[in-house]
Amino acid sequence: MISLNVNGKRVQADAEADTPLLWVLRDYLDMTGTKFGCGLALCGACTVHVEGQPVRSCVTPASAVAGKKIITIETIGATKVGKAVQAAWVAENVPQCGYCQSGQVMAAAALLSVKTSPTDADIDAAMSGNICRCATYPRIRAAIKRASKGLQA
Amino acid sequence: MKTIRNVTRRDFLKASGGLVLAVALPESLAQSGPGRTVLAGESAAAFTPNAFIRIGADNTVTVMVKHLEMGQGTYTGLPTLVAEELDADWSQIRAEGAPADAKQYNNLFWGPAQGTGGSTALPNSYEQLRKAGAAARVMLVAAAAEKWKVPAKEIRVSKGVVSHGNRKASFGELASDAAKQKVPEDVPLKDPKDFVYIGKPARRTDARAKSNGTALFTQDVKLPGMLTAVVLHPPRFGAKLKSFDAAKAKAVKGVQEVVAFSTPAADGVAVLAKDYWTAKKGRDALTAEWDDSSAFRLGSTEIMTEYKKLAATPGTSARKEGDADKALAGAAKTLEASYEFPYLAHAAMEPMNCVVKLDSNACEIWNGEQFQTVDQAAVAQILGLKPEQVKLNQLYAGGSFGRRANPKSDFLVEAGAIAKAIGGKAPVKLVWGREDDMKAGWYRPMYYHAIKAGLDAGGNLVAWKHTIVGQSILTGTAFESMMVKDGVDATSVEGAANLPYAIPNLAVELHSPKIGVPVQWWRSVGSTHTAFATECFLDEIARETRKDPYELRRALLTKHPRHKGVLELAAQKAGWGKPLPAGRARGIAVHESFNTFVAQVVEISGKKIERVVCAVDCGIAVNPNIIAMQMESGIGYGLSAALNGAITLKDGLVEQSNFHDYPVLRINQMPRIETFIVPSKEKPTGVGEPGTPVIAPALANALLALEGKPMRALPLSTQGLTFA
Numbered sequence: 001m002i003s004l005n006v007n008g009k010r011v012q013a014d015a016e017a018d019t020p021l022l023w024v025l026r027d028y029l030d031m032t033g034t035k036f037g038c039g040l041a042l043c044g045a046c047t048v049h050v051e052g053q054p055v056r057s058c059v060t061p062a063s064a065v066a067g068k069k070i071i072t073i074e075t076i077g078a079t080k081v082g083k084a085v086q087a088a089w090v091a092e093n094v095p096q097c098g099y100c101q102s103g104q105v106m107a108a109a110a111l112l113s114v115k116t117s118p119t120d121a122d123i124d125a126a127m128s129g130n131i132c133r134c135a136t137y138p139r140i141r142a143a144i145k146r147a148s149k150g151l152q153a
Numbered sequence: 154m155k156t157i158r159n160v161t162r163r164d165f166l167k168a169s170g171g172l173v174l175a176v177a178l179p180e181s182l183a184q185s186g187p188g189r190t191v192l193a194g195e196s197a198a199a200f201t202p203n204a205f206i207r208i209g210a211d212n213t214v215t216v217m218v219k220h221l222e223m224g225q226g227t228y229t230g231l232p233t234l235v236a237e238e239l240d241a242d243w244s245q246i247r248a249e250g251a252p253a254d255a256k257q258y259n260n261l262f263w264g265p266a267q268g269t270g271g272s273t274a275l276p277n278s279y280e281q282l283r284k285a286g287a288a289a290r291v292m293l294v295a296a297a298a299e300k301w302k303v304p305a306k307e308i309r310v311s312k313g314v315v316s317h318g319n320r321k322a323s324f325g326e327l328a329s330d331a332a333k334q335k336v337p338e339d340v341p342l343k344d345p346k347d348f349v350y351i352g353k354p355a356r357r358t359d360a361r362a363k364s365n366g367t368a369l370f371t372q373d374v375k376l377p378g379m380l381t382a383v384v385l386h387p388p389r390f391g392a393k394l395k396s397f398d399a400a401k402a403k404a405v406k407g408v409q410e411v412v413a414f415s416t417p418a419a420d421g422v423a424v425l426a427k428d429y430w431t432a433k434k435g436r437d438a439l440t441a442e443w444d445d446s447s448a449f450r451l452g453s454t455e456i457m458t459e460y461k462k463l464a465a466t467p468g469t470s471a472r473k474e475g476d477a478d479k480a481l482a483g484a485a486k487t488l489e490a491s492y493e494f495p496y497l498a499h500a501a502m503e504p505m506n507c508v509v510k511l512d513s514n515a516c517e518i519w520n521g522e523q524f525q526t527v528d529q530a531a532v533a534q535i536l537g538l539k540p541e542q543v544k545l546n547q548l549y550a551g552g553s554f555g556r557r558a559n560p561k562s563d564f565l566v567e568a569g570a571i572a573k574a575i576g577g578k579a580p581v582k583l584v585w586g587r588e589d590d591m592k593a594g595w596y597r598p599m600y601y602h603a604i605k606a607g608l609d610a611g612g613n614l615v616a617w618k619h620t621i622v623g624q625s626i627l628t629g630t631a632f633e634s635m636m637v638k639d640g641v642d643a644t645s646v647e648g649a650a651n652l653p654y655a656i657p658n659l660a661v662e663l664h665s666p667k668i669g670v671p672v673q674w675w676r677s678v679g680s681t682h683t684a685f686a687t688e689c690f691l692d693e694i695a696r697e698t699r700k701d702p703y704e705l706r707r708a709l710l711t712k713h714p715r716h717k718g719v720l721e722l723a724a725q726k727a728g729w730g731k732p733l734p735a736g737r738a739r740g741i742a743v744h745e746s747f748n749t750f751v752a753q754v755v756e757i758s759g760k761k762i763e764r765v766v767c768a769v770d771c772g773i774a775v776n777p778n779i780i781a782m783q784m785e786s787g788i789g790y791g792l793s794a795a796l797n798g799a800i801t802l803k804d805g806l807v808e809q810s811n812f813h814d815y816p817v818l819r820i821n822q823m824p825r826i827e828t829f830i831v832p833s834k835e836k837p838t839g840v841g842e843p844g845t846p847v848i849a850p851a852l853a854n855a856l857l858a859l860e861g862k863p864m865r866a867l868p869l870s871t872q873g874l875t876f877a
Contacts, residue, residue: 016406019430027381027428032373033366035551036429037502038587042812045502073366089364093356093778096786097224098363099502099551105364124821131812133502133552134224135789137823139782 002062006031007075013062021065022046022057025072033073033102037131044130047103047110048072054110056129073102081151082109088147096134104130108144117148199328202292202336204257205285206235207249212313212325214241216282217251219258219267220274221523222359223501223550223557224786225841226779227274229357231282233775234275237350238286238343239293241324242313248358250547253525266631267525270558270674272747272839275775279837280342287340289331296330297322312349345773345834354778359549370551374508374519376580380409380425382571383432383584385439387420389448389805390594391669394420397441405438407431412574416535418563418671419593423571429584449669450805453599456668457493460601460622464491468620468662469640471650475658477607480616484607487616488697491604492686493866494623495799497597497675498815503551504590507568511577515542520565521550523558527631531562532569554676554790559595560630561671588810596800597675598624599668602649602686607658612698614709616658619649619686624672625665640665644674648683648744648846653716654691654709670802676790680746680846685867688742688850693863702854703729703741715770716743718831719752723768726829727754737763740855742847748772749843750831753788755824755851757859760876762792762824762852767844769828772835780840781828787844788826793818795849797870822876 002013002024013019013028025031025048034057037045041056048057049071076082085108088094095101104127111118111126118126123141132140200208207215216232228248236246251258255267261277290310297315298305300322308317315322324331345351362368387394399411402424410425420443424435481487508519509532516536522528522545529540536543550557559565568583575581585593600623607616625642627633636643641650641663650661675681695702703724710717720743724730729739736758743752750770756763767784774780797816801808809815853864856874864872 015428016431019428023428023430026373027430030375032375035370035502036372036504036584038811040587040811040813043502043587077365086361086364090356090360093360093782095224095357095360095363095368096226096782097222097502097550097552098359098368099370099549101363102366128819128821131502131817131819133500133554133790133793133817134786135793135818135823136782136786137789137818137820138785138826140820 003066004062004070005067006070007072015062017061017063019062020058021048021060021062021070024062025057031072031074035099035102037100043100044107045100045103047106047130049106049110052110052113054107073106076106076109079109081112084147084150085109085112085143088143088150092139092143092146094136094139094143096136100130100132104132104140108140108147112144112147112151116151118144199325200332202289202331203285205282206289208289208324208328208331210325210328212245212323213247214239214245214324215247215249218248219251219278220269221521221547221550221553221557222250223521223523223553225274225783226357226776227269228359229355230275230776230779231278232358233350233355234278234282235286237348238283239290240310240312240349243350243355245313245324246358252547253522253529253545255526266527268527268558269523270555272749272842274839276836276838283342284340287342288337291337291340292331292334293324293327295334296327300330351773351775352777355776368549370503371506371508371520371548372503372551372584374548374582376508376510379508379580379582380427381429381432381582381584382423382425382568383429383436383586384567384589385422385436385441386589386593387443387448389443389445389450390671392420392443392445392448394422395442395444397422397439399439401438401440402435405431405435408435410575411435411439412571414567414570414574416563416566416570418561418566421567423574425571425575425581433586448805452803453495453801456599457601459666460599463622463664463666464601464603464620468664470660471641471646471663472659472661477616477618477658477660480658481605481607481618484616485610486608487605488608488694489603489605490690490693490863490865492602492682492689494600494682494685495801495867496599496670497794497798498591498800498809499554499556499675500591500815500817501550501552501554501556504585504587505556505564505593506582506584507565508580508582509568509572510580511536511572514538515544516569517544517546518565519546519548521548521553521557523550523553524562528562528565531566535566535569536573555674556595558674560673563593563595587812591810591815592807594671595673596670597681598626598672600682602682604686604690606690606694608698612700614654614656614694617652617656617660619661620664621646621649621661622664622666623682624668624670626672626674626678628665644679646683647679648746649687652687653713653745655712656709676787677746677842677845680744681794684742684744684846685850685853688744689853689864692740692854692857696857706741706743715750716745719743719750719768719770722829722831723752723754723766726768726827727756727766729754738855738859740851740853740858742850742854744847746843746846748838749840751784751843751847753847753851755848755855757852757855760874762876765824765826765848767826767828768831769840769843770831770833771840771843772833772837774830774833775837777830780830783840784828784844785826787842788848789818789823791845791848792852795852795867795869796822796876797868799868799871
């Protein structure tokens with residue numbers, strides 16, 4: 001049994017200790033917003049926040065983050081930054097197939113939490129771990145800048 | 154967990170529940186979504202004038218979209234057509250995936266089959282959905298006329314409000330009365346000058362759900378008692394399962410079943426557990442022996458060597474004008490070049506997957522469905538059912554780029570075979586890992602192109618002989634009878650056989666060797682290689698004859714105004730011909746695919762792409778924003794392949810497995826893109842694919858201009874080129 005603090009709630013999952021956080025979220029806790037893309041921390045689709053840091057949940061054993069504050073796409077919109085990012089995503093029509101976008105939103109929210117006015121280089125550095133096969137990158141960049149403006153207004 | 158009712162067309166016509174399922178799904182389903190599930194308490198539809206529209210008493214207008222939403226915007230573009238003629242308000246529009254029903258929802262360009270592909274979703278629906286919307290509008294107006302006792306022709310409809318003088322009613326208020334009206338035939342459509350939505354950038358209907366994690370993909374479906382299946386495929390294509398030892402897999406705590414399967418696509422062994430991780434551990438512990446006697450054992454190097462030999466022999470004619478051989482023999486000067494293309498994986502973000510629930514006489518599937526009619530038949534075949542006993546529930550697809558429309562329905566029949574192997578005792582979710590997806594085949598084929606050109610004494614292009622070698626995609630598929638004529642697969646030569654340039658002696662020949670690597674259409678299909686070969690070679694000719702690549706194209710395109718139109722627009726917007734600082738260069742390319750015309754100008758400085766200017770002519774621009782998005786997406790996808798995309802084989806084994814050895818484009822490599830749309834009154838054509846094939850030759854032509862070295866093989870990484 002693994003005890004986790006997910007989205008402000010204490011939850012338990014009857015999963016083996018080596019089970020990655022991604023699969024505990026998806027298969028045990030029925031939180032399917034966080035996506036499986038590669039299983040090797042290569043694509044970023046599984047990005048969640050652990051203690052505010054973006055983490056690839058597909059390679060993070062759930063037991064390793066027991067007791068730590070985990071935030072997923074399901075509640076990031078309840079934070080000021082997450083809300084601004086999601087609003088910007090809709091305003092810029094970012095998603096196409098949409099499968100990678102939970103991870104993109106989580107990565108963008110983590111970036112804007114530490115850098116309220118990211119430069120293009122900051123965006124490249126923070127977002128280049130997140131693959132989008134629809135290549136929505138120009139709109140992701142524009143949405144991050146839009147969210148940044150919104151947060152400063 | 155909520156009890157939800159899955160809506161089928163029959164359900165809403167009868168307005169009574171059919172299939173009742175208990176499914177654990179994300180909460181916010183009350184929005185646009187494929188196979189959108191309706192909460193049990195939700196009111197029944199009040200007005201369903203046809204198979205495409207459902208207007209609820211709550212004033213929502215639900216558009217049944219017959220095409221898969223895989224990113225290309227069908228859930229926005231197709232509802233726009235309905236909203237336009239219905240004069241609905243965009244905020245009341247919802248999109249919902251249509252069920253599998255080829256009688257109602259066939260692709261009008263594909264005859265009796267339902268499916269999505271070839272950039273046809275919007276063009277084949279353009280009149281069909283406008284007519285559906287117009288008919289519904291007539292019925293709403295008739296209901297209001299009856300209610301208010303006024304002539305129908307005096308009633309106005311605008312933004313979802315029906316009005317006469319001071320009287321007003323919403324669609325929802327009129328819905329039940331409208332349902333009693335006669336369904337009109339042959340309703341006139343709007344004059345394009347009166348369009349309210351067509352031509353405007355309506356917001357995507359799926360943007361919100363895809364920004365907050367609630368959009369539902371196949372990967373997210375969970376049925377009561379469901380088991381997840383993770384599979385072991387043979388390492389080589391065509392290998393058969395000889396034996397397997399399940400002991401170590403069964404020793405993994407939580408593994409419930411280990412079963413062998415055999416489908417027309419592949420053999421394999423599946424390990425099933427309640428969750429993916431347990432099933433994967435079981436699969437990784439499994440050992441199997443394979444019979445390689447009929448397996449494919451060659452490598453990419455051997456295949457290319459064979460293709461080069463074939464190219465030196467006469468092929469099947471795909472186009473013949475004048476006498477290219479004679480003109481080449483008599484030319485003042487000849488040029489030749491050859492181009493090499495690797496296998497490419499689609500690598501959609503959502504690895505292939507499928508959910509299957511078997512009952513005694515039926516099968517229900519949840520999938521991002523791109524190929525309904527083919528999939529129904531294939532799944533029925535493997536399960537011993539009739540196609541109509543295979544019910545398909547449409548979901549969003551996490552990308553596809555062609556992959557989810559598989560000629561042999563590979564991952565669907567695999568899921569079906571596994572469900573059958575466990576006796577249908579539990580619903581099965583087949584989940585491929587990235588490695589399974591990448592090694593499963595169904596690639597864009599390897600190709601080899603050899604082109605010879607003849608010039609007269611004045612440097613004019615008088616002969617062009619183009620030989621293409623590569624596997625046929627369509628042979629053996631449902632499209633064979635329609636699109637393989639006299640031994641020529643139209644998709645092997647598209648973009649080359651219809652070369653638009655005015656060249657008096659022109660020959661295109663094809664060799665279609667049979668190779669045991671499964672191949673498939675990949676975003677823009679034949680144009681992925683023909684555009685590169687033809688457009689790069691044209692630039693080599695321009696360089697040799699000291700002509701400007703843009704002016705040479707213009708001169709050769711006098712009879713093709715739409716090619717010329719995008720070429721001129723892209724050149725103008727990019728400032729073609731204006732001086733550039735030292736170390737910078739531009740490249741240009743133009744290509745038509747799926748009746749959409751695209752030209753791009755790439756500007757580079759050293760190894761950096763500074764800018765891409767894209768001009769597109771896709772007829773009437775239904776949603777300029779989606780068109781721009783698809784051009785950007787196509788450019789990104791094409792650039793990814795051009796820079797790094799390659800699946801290679803050695804001794805029959807695929808050498809790539811995941812994004813570390815099949816690198817794809819990332820945000821730091823994505824160039825700035827400016828898209829311009831040619832104003833047009835022509836019928837709309839698709840935009841999902843045509844942006845893809847143009848970027849690679851435009852980039853290669855910029856490199857030729859900058860460095861003087863022609864690029865003759867993709868990906869460019871094999872030429873020692875990397876772009877930051």
